[in-house]
Amino acid sequence: MSDPAHQQHVFLRSAGAVSAAVALSRVTGVVREMVMARLFGASAAYDSFLLGVRIPNLTRNLFAEGALSSAFVPTFTRYLSTKSKREAAELSNLVGTALILAVGAVCLVGIVFSPQLVALLAPGFARVPGKTELSILLTRIMFPFLLLVALAAQAMGVLNACGRFGVPALASTTFNLGSVAVGLALGFTVGRRFDHGMIVCMACGVVAGGVLQLLWQLPALRRAGFGFRPRMNFHHPGLLEIALLMLPALVGNAATQINVTVNTNFASSLTDSAGHAINGPVSWLGYAFRFMQLPLGLFGVAIASATLPAISRSAALERMEEFRDTLARSLGMVLLLTIPSSVGLALMGESMIGAIYQWGRFTAADTHQTALALTCYSVGLAGYSATKVIAPAFYALHDARTPMWVSLGSIALNGGAAFVLVTRTGMGHAGLALSTSLVALAGSLALFLLLRARLGPLHGRRLAWTAARIASASAVMGLACIASSRAVHAILAHGKVAQMADVAVSIPLGAAVYYFAARFLRVEELEPVRNAVLHFVKECSPT
Numbered sequence: 001m002s003d004p005a006h007q008q009h010v011f012l013r014s015a016g017a018v019s020a021a022v023a024l025s026r027v028t029g030v031v032r033e034m035v036m037a038r039l040f041g042a043s044a045a046y047d048s049f050l051l052g053v054r055i056p057n058l059t060r061n062l063f064a065e066g067a068l069s070s071a072f073v074p075t076f077t078r079y080l081s082t083k084s085k086r087e088a089a090e091l092s093n094l095v096g097t098a099l100i101l102a103v104g105a106v107c108l109v110g111i112v113f114s115p116q117l118v119a120l121l122a123p124g125f126a127r128v129p130g131k132t133e134l135s136i137l138l139t140r141i142m143f144p145f146l147l148l149v150a151l152a153a154q155a156m157g158v159l160n161a162c163g164r165f166g167v168p169a170l171a172s173t174t175f176n177l178g179s180v181a182v183g184l185a186l187g188f189t190v191g192r193r194f195d196h197g198m199i200v201c202m203a204c205g206v207v208a209g210g211v212l213q214l215l216w217q218l219p220a221l222r223r224a225g226f227g228f229r230p231r232m233n234f235h236h237p238g239l240l241e242i243a244l245l246m247l248p249a250l251v252g253n254a255a256t257q258i259n260v261t262v263n264t265n266f267a268s269s270l271t272d273s274a275g276h277a278i279n280g281p282v283s284w285l286g287y288a289f290r291f292m293q294l295p296l297g298l299f300g301v302a303i304a305s306a307t308l309p310a311i312s313r314s315a316a317l318e319r320m321e322e323f324r325d326t327l328a329r330s331l332g333m334v335l336l337l338t339i340p341s342s343v344g345l346a347l348m349g350e351s352m353i354g355a356i357y358q359w360g361r362f363t364a365a366d367t368h369q370t371a372l373a374l375t376c377y378s379v380g381l382a383g384y385s386a387t388k389v390i391a392p393a394f395y396a397l398h399d400a401r402t403p404m405w406v407s408l409g410s411i412a413l414n415g416g417a418a419f420v421l422v423t424r425t426g427m428g429h430a431g432l433a434l435s436t437s438l439v440a441l442a443g444s445l446a447l448f449l450l451l452r453a454r455l456g457p458l459h460g461r462r463l464a465w466t467a468a469r470i471a472s473a474s475a476v477m478g479l480a481c482i483a484s485s486r487a488v489h490a491i492l493a494h495g496k497v498a499q500m501a502d503v504a505v506s507i508p509l510g511a512a513v514y515y516f517a518a519r520f521l522r523v524e525e526l527e528p529v530r531n532a533v534l535h536f537v538k539e540c541s542p543t
Contacts, residue, residue, distance in 0.1 A: 025172035026294040032176045033290050034356055035184070036202070041361030044131050045199045047268075047282045051122050052138030053206055054264065056110065056146040068099070068150065069157055070395040070403075071245035075238055077161045077312035085225060091238040092158055093231040096151065098239065100230075103150045107143050114139040122282070124268035134196055141203040148210030155217040158226050161309050167220040169305065174216040179209030241398075248400040251408070259414040259439060263432045266422050270429060280369065281429040287357060287366075288373035288433065291349075292381060295341035300385025303330050307389050312396040320455065323396075328459040330389045331448075332525040335467050338382040340474040340514045345378035347481045348506060354499040372430040380437025386444040393451060406446050414439045466523060473517035480513040481506050 040046035072095060079088040110117065118125070118135045125131040156168035183205025191197030221227060233239070267281040307330040314323040345352075350371035358367045391403045417438050421431025452458045484506040492498035518526045 025170065025176065026297045028173050028176035029290065030294065030356060032180050033287060034359070035180055037287065037357040037362040038360035039198060039202075041283075041363065041366060043280075043283070043361065044128055045134065045196065047122075047125070047280070048131055048135040049138055049199050049203065050282055050286045051118065051125070051135045051264070051268075052203060053142050053145075055114070055117050055121065055139050056107075056143050056149075068095075068242075068246065069153055070249050070392055071242045071400065072154060073157045073161055073308050073392070074312040074315070074396045074398070075242050075245070076157060077309050078316040079238060080161055081313050081316045087238075089226050090231065091236070092154070092226050093229050094233055094236050094239045095154055095242065096228050097230045097232055098234075099150050099154060100147070103147045107147050110143045110146070111140050114143070121264050122268035123265065124270070134199070137196075137200065138203045141200065142206050145207050145210040148207070148214050152210070152214045152217060155214065155221055159217065159220055159224065160305055161312075162224050162226075163309070164220060164224065165305060168217055169302070171213045171216050175209035175213040177209075178212035179205040181205070182208035245395060245398065245400045248404040249395070251404045258411050259436070262415055263418055263436060266418055266432055267429055270422075280366065281432075284366065284369045284373050284429055285433060287353070287370045288377055291353065291356075291370075291374055292345060292377045295338060295345070295381060296384055299334060299337040299341065300381075300388045303333050303385070304388040304392065306330075308392045308396065311393055315396045323393075324455055324458055327389070327393055327451075328463065329525075331386060331458075331463055332466055333529060334385045334389060335382060335463065335470050336518075336523060336525040336529060338385045339467070339470045340477055340510075342378040342381045343474045343478045344481065344507065344510055345381070346375045347478055348485065348503065348510075349374040349378070351485065351499045351502040351506070354496065355503050358496065358499070369429070373433040376427075376430045376433035377437055379434060380440035383437065383440030383442075383444040387440060387447060390444060390447040390451060394447075397454070399454075402450055403447065406443055406450070409446070410439045410443050413442060466525065469521040469523050470518065473514055473521055473523065476517040477510045477514035481510040484509050 036046065036049075040049070076088060076091060079091055114136045118132055118139060122132075122135065125135055152171055156171065159165070159168045179202075183202035186201035186204055187198040191201040194200075218228075263285075264282065267285055270281045307326060310326050311323050314320070314326065350367060353370050353374065354364070354367040357370070358364060394400065394402050414435055417435035418432055421427045421435050425431060427434065448458070448460075452460060485502050488502045488505055489498050492501055515526070
C-alpha cells in the first residue's frame with residue numbers, strides 16, 4: 001500500500017489543479033451571465049432561453065455528466081489499473097461510438113417533440129403571447145448541445161482516470177468564452193435582421209461553445225494515447241458493465257430531473273396578487289443557481305473529480321481502508337470550504353449580485369429577488385457538494401441502486417416541500433430554492449449513512465466535530481461580514497458603488513477572519529489545504 005502522506009499530497013495537488021481550472025471556468029461563466037443579464041435582464045425572452053437550454057441540460061445530466069460519468073469512470077479506471085492500456089482504449093472507443101448512436105437518436109427525438117417538452121416543463125408560458133413558441137424554437141436550436149457535451153464528458157472521464165485534471169476542468173471555460181463570442185458576433189450582424197434575433201443567436205452560440213468544449217480536449221486525449229476510432233461490439237464485457245451500472249443511475253438521475261421539472265413548473269406558473277403571470281421567477285432562480293455554482297464547482301466538483309479516480313483505483317485493487325480514508329478526507333475538505341461559502345452567499349448575496357448583474361435591463365428589483373433565491377440555495381451548498389463526493393463512491397463499489405433509491409425518495413420530499421413552501425408560506429420562487437436545498441441536505445445525509453452501513457466507520461465522529469468547529473469559525477466570519485457590510489453601506493449609501501465596495505472589502509475580510517478563526521479552533525483540514533494552495537501558487541509563479 002502506498003504512503004498515506006504521499007497519497008494526501010497527490011490528492012490535494014489534483015484537487016488544487018481542478019479548483020484553479022474550475023475557478024477560471026466559473027469566473028467566465030459569471031461573465032457570460034453578466035452579458036446575458038445586460039442584454040435580456042429577467043425578461044420573457046431570457047425565461048425562454050433558460051428553458052430552451054435547460055431541456056438538453058436535463059438530458060445531459062441524465063445521460064452524459066450524470067449516469068455516464070458515474071458508470072464510465074470506475075469501469076475505465078479498473079481497466080487501466082488491472083488490464084492493458086490497449087484494452088482500456090478499446091473500451092473508450094466502444095463507449096464513444098455507442099454515445100454517438102444513442103445520444104444522437106435522443107437529440108433527434110427531442111427536436112421533434114420540443115413542443116410537448118416545453119408544454120410539460122413550463123405550462124405557465126402559454127399565458128404570455130409568443131413565449132411558448134420562442135421556447136420551442138430555442139430548444140430545437142440547442143438540442144444538439146446534448147451530444148457534444150456527452151462526448152466531452154466521456155473525454156473528461158478518460159483524462160481524469162489518467163490523472164490529468166487541468167485540461168478537462170478548463171473545458172467549461174472554452175464553452176463559456178466560445179458561446180458568448182459566437183453568440184454576440186452573430187447577434188450584432190445577422191441577428192439584427194429578424195425578430196428575437198439576439199436571443200436566437202445566443203442559442204446558436206451555445207451549440208458552438210459545445211463544439212469548442214469537445215475540441216479543446218482532443219489533443220490531450222491523443223497525447224494520452226486515446227485517440228477516437230469508431231468501434232462497435234455491443235457484447236463487450238466492459239460496455240455491458242457500464243450499461244448495467246447506467247440503468248439504475250439513469251433512474252436515479254431521472255428522479256433529480258423530475259424535481260427540476262416540478263420546480264420549473266411551479267416557477268413558470270407563479271402569479272402576482274392580481275393573478276397575472278410573472279415574468280422573472282425562472283430567470284431569478286437561474287441567475288441565483290449559476291452564482292452558487294462558483295463555490296459548488298470550486299469545491300464540490302473539484303474535490304469529487306479528484307476523489308472518484310482515487311477511490312475507483314482503491315476499490316479495483318481491494319484497498320478498502322485506503323478507500324475509506326480518501327473518502328473521509330474528501331468530505332472533510334468539502335465541509336471546510338462549503339460551510340463558510342454558504343454563510344458568505346447568504347450574507348453578501350445582494351451586494352455580489354448587484355455588483356455583477358445589475359446593469360442594463362437587470363434592475364434593482366431583479367437583484368433583490370435573485371438574492372432571495374441565492375440565500376435559500378446556499379442552505380444546501382454543503383449537501384450538494386457532499387453528494388457529488390459520496391454518490392460516485394457507490395458506483396466505484398459497483399452499486400448503482402442505492403443512489404437510485406435515495407434519488408427516488410427525493411421526489412416525494414421535493415414535491416411536498418415545494419408545494420408547502422410556495423402555496424402555504426407564500427415564499428414564491430425562494431421557496432423552490434429552499435426545497436431544493438432541503439432535498440440536497442437530506443439526500444447527502446442518507447447516502448452517508450447507507451455507505452457507512454456498508455463499509456463500516458467513515459470517521460463520522462471526527463467529521464461531526466470538524467463540522468462544529470467549521471460552523472463556529474463561519475459564524476465569526478459572518479459577524480465580521482455583517483459589520484463590514486453595514487459600515488460600507490452607511491458610508492456610501494445603497495448604490496452601485498456601495499455594492500462594489502462591499503464586495504471588495506467584506507469578502508476578503510471575511511475570508512481572513514475565517515482562516516484565523518479556523519486556525520484558532522484547530523480545524524485539522526485547514527493546514528493541508530493551505531499547503532496545497534501555497535504549493536500551487538509557487539508552481540504558477542514566474543520565478
